[in-house]
Amino acid sequence: GAVVSQHPSRVICKSGTSVKIECRSLDFQATTMFWYRQFPKQSLMLMATSNEGSKATYEQGVEKDKFLINHASLTLSTLTVTSAHPEDSSFYICSARDRLRGSTDTQYFGPGTRLTVL
Amino acid sequence: GQNIDQPTEMTATEGAIVQINCTYQTSGFNGLFWYQQHAGEAPTFLSYNVLDGLEEKGRFSSFLSRSKGYSYLLLKELQMKDSASYLCAVINREADSWGKLQFGAGTQVVVTP
Numbered sequence: 508g509a510v511v512s513q514h515p516s517r518v519i520c521k522s523g524t525s526v527k528i529e530c531r532s533l534d535f536q537a538t539t540m541f542w543y544r545q546f547p548k549q550s551l552m553l554m555a556t557s558n559e560g561s562k563a564t565y566e567q568g569v570e571k572d573k574f575l576i577n578h579a580s581l582t583l584s585t586l587t588v589t590s591a592h593p594e595d596s597s598f599y600i601c602s603a604r605d606r607l608r609g610s611t612d613t614q615y616f617g618p619g620t621r622l623t624v625l
Numbered sequence: 626g627q628n629i630d631q632p633t634e635m636t637a638t639e640g641a642i643v644q645i646n647c648t649y650q651t652s653g654f655n656g657l658f659w660y661q662q663h664a665g666e667a668p669t670f671l672s673y674n675v676l677d678g679l680e681e682k683g684r685f686s687s688f689l690s691r692s693k694g695y696s697y698l699l700l701k702e703l704q705m706k707d708s709a710s711y712l713c714a715v716i717n718r719e720a721d722s723w724g725k726l727q728f729g730a731g732t733q734v735v736v737t738p
Contacts, residue, residue, distance in 0.1 A: 541725070550712060550728045551668070600667050604724065612656055612716050612724045616667040 510534055511603050513617035520591055521625055528586045528620045530601030536581040537603035541614060542574075545598045557584045591624045598622075629729035631713050636735045637703055645698045645732045647713035658726065659687050659698045660712040668712055671698070700734070708736045 510533040520526050530540055538559050543551040555565045555576050563576035575587040584603075588595055598621055602614035628650045637643040649657070656675040660668035672680055674689035674696060686699040700707055710731040716724055 539724070550730045553725055553727075556725060598665075613658070613670060613673055614726060615670065616660075619665075619667045621665075 509605055509615040511537075511601065511615050511617040513601055513620050515620060516618060517621045517623075519623045519625065522592055523590055525587055525589045526591055526622060528588075528599055528601075528622075530584045530586070530603070530617050532582045532603040532605070532615075535603075535605040537584075537605060538581060539604045540578060540584040541602045541604075542576060542584075542586050543600045543602065545600060545619075551600065554586075588622065591622070593624045596622055596624045629713055629715055629727060631711075631729045631732045633730070634733040634735065636737060638737050639703055639705060641703050643700045643703060643734060645700070645711050645713075645734070647696045647698070647729060649694050649696075649713075649715050649729075651694075651715055651717050651727075653717045654691060654694075654715065655724075656716045657687075657689055657696050658714040658716070659685075659696075660714065662710045662712060662731065664709075671711075703736050705736050705738070708734060710734070 512531045514529045518526055540557045542554045544554050545551050553566050554569045555563045557563045557576050557578040559578045559581050565571045573589055578584040598619050600619040602616045604614050631647045658673050659671040661671050662668040672687035674687050677691055679688045684701045689696045710733050712731045713729040714726040
């Protein structure tokens with residue numbers, strides 16, 4: 508149980524294009540989802556917190572106009588990287604919190620999306 | 626803010642025991658998580674401690690001392706597949722009601738034959 512999927516798993520795009528990444532909770536409802544970015548050999552850095560039906564809360568230094576987050580349902584959140592540049596190349600990981608399972612704070616992670624911007 | 630410190634890398638042989646320490650400084654504390662992450666993959670949940678003491682789950686155990694701001698993850702009977710990065714993460718509900726996790730940099734465990 509508590510499975511989170513992400514799509515696509517890997518994407519290569521040209522500089523200046525936009526890329527959408529989907530995060531789905533498959534067997535539970537996730538009122539809150541989190542988006543992280545991870546550069547090689549570094550830890551996860553939280554980008555934003557996404558709550559169903561409301562605007563996302565972004566961490567300091569993360570541009571909300573560049574990283575658009577939509578959490579339209581209890582099982583789906585999307586992250587759109589707009590006008591991507593090579594420095595946006597990274598591993599993007601989402602997580603979801605299932606308030607009905609065990610600790611209310613346990614986050615379950617998706618498999619991640621490897622973005623490469625040429 | 627929160628400071629979370631853990632060693633960068635540890636090496637141990639197959640069948641041995643390894644203990645990964647994590648120290649944290651935070652203005653508020655509501656729990657500590659350990660996650661395992663293999664290269665190129667997302668983290669997987671290992672354990673959650675909110676009260677002092679030892680939580681045992683198979684070959685993995687996690688300990689917490691809130692007064693000392695200290696936790697450790699104990700990996701017993703090491704297997705080659707345990708080679709991975711182990712992330713310590715703290716949750717602080719005083720600073721944030723959403724329950725955001727603050728991650729340490731991770732400890733790379735290398736298991737040798």
